[in-house]
Amino acid sequence: MSLFEHLSIAFDSIRNSPVRTFLTTLGVLIGVFAVILLVGLGDAVQTYVLDTFAGVGSNLLQVHAGRQETRGFQPSSGNSRNKLSLRDYEALDKRGLLLDGVSPVVLGSSELRLGDLRRNVVVFGVGPRYLELRNLAIGRGRFLEPEDLDGRRRVVVIGETIVGELFGDDKSPLGATVYLGSTPYRVVGVTQKKGKTFGFDMDDLALIPATSAQDLFDIETITHLLARAKDKNTVEPAIEEVGELLADRRGGTIDFTIYSQDDMMEMVNRIMGTLKFFLGAIASISLLVGGIGIMNIMLVSVKERTREIGVRRAVGARWRDILLQFLVEAVVVSVLGGLAGVALGAVVIRIVAHFQPDLPVGLSLENVVMALGFSAAVGIAAGVVPAMRAADLDPVEALRYE
């Protein structure tokens, strides 16, 4: 009997009990759905995050106040008494031989006003090197200069999103006066369009001198320090150098933590690894449960169809004809569940792609084939025992079965 014949018998049986088939396939459906999401979304998110990190700038170090015992990125709560100051920035800027640029960062938010137009903006108080450290560029006008920092000048560089909202397309923002809080600032430059990074619109921020930001927020400290090592190989030595320079200034006390980009990438990889592990676990458990479900239903089905098996044997079915009949049915049921899972996964991926156009999500043929392969394997594994039981039935006993 050809495989086609077995398939046709399997489809007959499935047609006879569509609801049962659907319930049987549910586990496999969910499992394959999880597999599709796992490979379709997990990889996409990881790729996206790592690409974004690369886009933020390379070989970057961040110094935060507060001591962190374990390495790895975990923004400190900042409860330490010793804060970072602009003196620390100056020390690194002057004496950091392995550093290729340092910038203080003073973070805050403030109301930005132009005439009657008001909106809240994220304010970055930074140094002149900040733009290049972050792989940003100036589009119009100029960026902040050392004199702006030294002179605590009220100048601001804004992003295109703010420009669009406050000035429209035709008015030039350069030279205009805007208010941050109650202080007038002169717009000296506009950054080049960058788009979103980690969901944050890089064109929706106001960059002012770190000194002016301290005045604006009425603080003497800085939020963190951003520095760049000369190249990939000097990241580790640069961390040491920064550590020594800062410790020197504190008489040996280490009350700060240095993170490298590698630490952050490692963290991302770790989070993604965990996420993938859980998705993978859900997928495996669902497939396992799905397989057990199929096996149970098939065992019941073999019991119910004992007489049918006897009749088939009586009219000439061989041992392997019966075996294949039930095995093929298990595989078909499982693969149908797999197809439904793929379809559901494709829909969800479509939806995600619609709302997160930046995420490189997708459903590759390879993944579909893999998912269907999984379901076929589950079907075989789940079908073997019931199929053997069916094929091993004694024809006479089977025919006498009530």
Added chain:
Amino acid sequence: MSETPVIALSGVSRVYELGAERIQALRSVDLVVQKGELLAIIGPSGSGKSTLMNVIGALDTPSGGSYQIDGQAVSGLSDDQLAQVRNQKIGFVFQSFNLLPRQSALDNVALPLRYAGYSRAERRAKSERALRRVDLGDRLGHTPEQLSGGQKQRVAIARALVTEPAILLADEPTGALDQATGKEIIELFLRLNREEGVTVVLVTHDPQVAARTRRVVTLVDGRVVEDGPPKGGS
């Protein structure tokens, strides 16, 4: 010399072992059935009639003795070969019809042909012809639940006939039918035997049915106690 018998059993026994208990369902049965014969097997309940039919039908393996079908020795055949014998040489008709539910009469009749490897078109043609032989040419698409008991048994007979087997085995084929319908089914067997020369072995409890055949084999306690033309009757 006469031609090769369809069925030739000699000294066939069948023993069931239930723990320490040994049940002798068949004891040294000798039975020869020639082509074109119509014979009835009768005997009290538990005398081994069904067991004998299962042995003849190559569904059950005897514990001893030898058995040939169409000149071919059955003992020693592999499981696959037995399946082939059942497929090609035997047509089974059961008391309880044993049709596949939800499948049309045509598909039910075509079942043995599937295992024989016929194409769809051949299966359809042969099954239609078989259904016409049992006067059901107009019920091809009906499922068992849309058929009466007598019609179901006709479908089952068509299924048994469709492979043109050497012998038709019917174990109490009227047992689940009312008297009138049972009579019709018996008439069908008689007609198939008379007009088409189909060899038939029929198990029955009904002396009137046995009387209509030309040979009656009586089993008692697993033994053939009589083998000859029907006696008396009506």
